[in-house]
Amino acid sequence: MSENAYITSACVIRNNMVTRNGEKVFEEKNAALPEFLRALYDRYSGQYPKFHKMDLLSKLGWAAVEILLQETPMDMYAPEDTGVVLANTSSSLDTDERYYETVSEIASPALFVYTLPNIVIGEISIRHKFKGENAFFVDDRFDIGFIAGYVRQLLETGAVKACVCGWVEQYHTGYEAALYLVEKNARGMALPFTAEQVEKLYR
Amino acid sequence: MADLKVQIIQQLNLQEVKPEDIGNDQPLFKEGLGLDSIDALELIVLLQQHHNIRIAKPEDGPNIFYSVRTMAEYITAEQNKTA
Numbered sequence: 446m447s448e449n450a451y452i453t454s455a456c457v458i459r460n461n462m463v464t465r466n467g468e469k470v471f472e473e474k475n476a477a478l479p480e481f482l483r484a485l486y487d488r489y490s491g492q493y494p495k496f497h498k499m500d501l502l503s504k505l506g507w508a509a510v511e512i513l514l515q516e517t518p519m520d521m522y523a524p525e526d527t528g529v530v531l532a533n534t535s536s537s538l539d540t541d542e543r544y545y546e547t548v549s550e551i552a553s554p555a556l557f558v559y560t561l562p563n564i565v566i567g568e569i570s571i572r573h574k575f576k577g578e579n580a581f582f583v584d585d586r587f588d589i590g591f592i593a594g595y596v597r598q599l600l601e602t603g604a605v606k607a608c609v610c611g612w613v614e615q616y617h618t619g620y621e622a623a624l625y626l627v628e629k630n631a632r633g634m635a636l637p638f639t640a641e642q643v644e645k646l647y648r
Numbered sequence: 649m650a651d652l653k654v655q656i657i658q659q660l661n662l663q664e665v666k667p668e669d670i671g672n673d674q675p676l677f678k679e680g681l682g683l684d685s686i687d688a689l690e691l692i693v694l695l696q697q698h699h700n701i702r703i704a705k706p707e708d709g710p711n712i713f714y715s716v717r718t719m720a721e722y723i724t725a726e727q728n729k730t731a
Binding site for chain 2: 492494497498551553554555558
């Protein structure tokens with residue numbers, strides 16, 4: 446795998462705890478997922494009313510990117526230069542089910558718009574003005590080798606200069622986010638972008 | 649109109665907006681409250697769920713949903729028709 450790309454930031458959210466670059470930065474014990482995500486919003490975001498309209502999957506991914514990019518601003522990149530490549534295993538099933546429950550009366554437009562998993566990429570891209578390549582994969586596990594290979598190809602072909610990538614999973618009360626900022630140029634913690642290094646940060 | 653503002657806040661999940669933040673004549677869309685097209689659909693749902701009103705002419709939407717006052721006037725007019 447190429448050494449000419451770097452993991453410049455990493456954020457893992459699971460078990461009501463947030464780690465950034467391997468260090469615990471936030472914890473809210475005993476909070477249900479909606480309250481935990483609201484706590485992340487209050488702690489890490491400025492006013493962004495659209496957050497409250499998002500489904501839980503989008504809130505999770507959106508909040509994780511807020512933390513991921515807090516110390517690695519992206520304003521040196523053109524909008525087309527930053528991509529977003531994400532994956533999960535439950536797609537948008539949690540919201541699909543909630544939307545289906547509304548159909549018997551009046552179908553909810555606000556829920557309907559979140560019945561695709563890649564909407565989380567849209568919410569992240571709107572927030573950070575990303576217009577580069579994006580993809581959302583649904584897989585039975587976080588296949589780090591596949592995601593790393595896909596992102597490496599985007600970087601090596603010049604499709605993007607930076608990429609937010611990783612895993613954003615949520616279904617009912619279960620959730621996990623593991624996101625990485627990968628760039629061609631080194632800054633921040635600047636770890637070599639290898640599947641092994643991603644795995645180490647994920648564990 | 650105070651009740652309608654509460655309904656709008658609940659329907660659109662405007663968690664950081666209080667009823668008193670919404671002016672009676674303030675535009676709901678664009679430069680006003682900043683609502684979007686999905687919110688417009690949710691306001692249609694609000695009329696159906698809370699007031700049993702279905703908008704007969706979709707082209708009237710921009711005038712009906714211009715502000716809280718125009719919404720309230722429309723609801724009152726429709727209720728008077730069925731009274």
